[in-house]
Amino acid sequence: MKKSKLTFIIAFVIYSLIHSCKPDKNLKDPLKAGWKGEKVCTILEENDKVRALKCVFSPGVGHEKHFHAAHFGYTLKGSKFKITDQSGTREVNVPDNYSFYNEKIEWHKVLNIGDSTAIFLIIEPK
Template sequence: MKRNIFVLFLFAITSCKNESSLPDPLEAGWEGNAVCEVLEDNSNLRVLKCTFEPGVGHEKHYHNPHFGYTLQGSKFRITDYKGTREVNVPTGYSFKKDSISTHEVLNIGDSTAVFLIMEYK
């Protein structure tokens, strides 16, 4: 029993370390190019504007808890803990994560997508 708890503990530490070694959304880019810019950064909130032309993605990265809003939508291939799937992200769509999350995305649509990401501090 103690061994199982120890193994579970090691797995949890390793998982956290792997996620924290990923870049955040501002640091992550696509093929060496930035896709996000800082619009606001204060003691309570960081707001990013992320732009993805067709064929441009966002390399695997983590997000702190955040709220997001789609200024301009497109079709994306998303890979996260659920696997890989294709989704249409409509203009005006909002989303929220209350915990740290990781994913990578690729704009497979024919229009440029633009998102606002508001990260809580």
């Protein structure tokens, strides 16, 4: 293999690895993503170390396709959700007082298919 072709292949692989680790630049973060033009998340606190969001989903309200950086979440009030991500679509009962941590979420979209309003706290380290 010629040296120039090998250099091109190595550069392409490095470029692909770097860009596959970044979220799709067309996706919004959870604050900017909403539902049918309406916000579902508000900022509770933001400083140079953390951003804390409160996200509220009434029955029939969802969260358009978006990504998440590393975050801790806590469900103040749960409900039943339809969640779609790269693994497919599933229905999940999210209980009250449920906590979770994700290193990142490449993308997902959710819809509250339950009969109660769900409230989440999302804490994102910076």
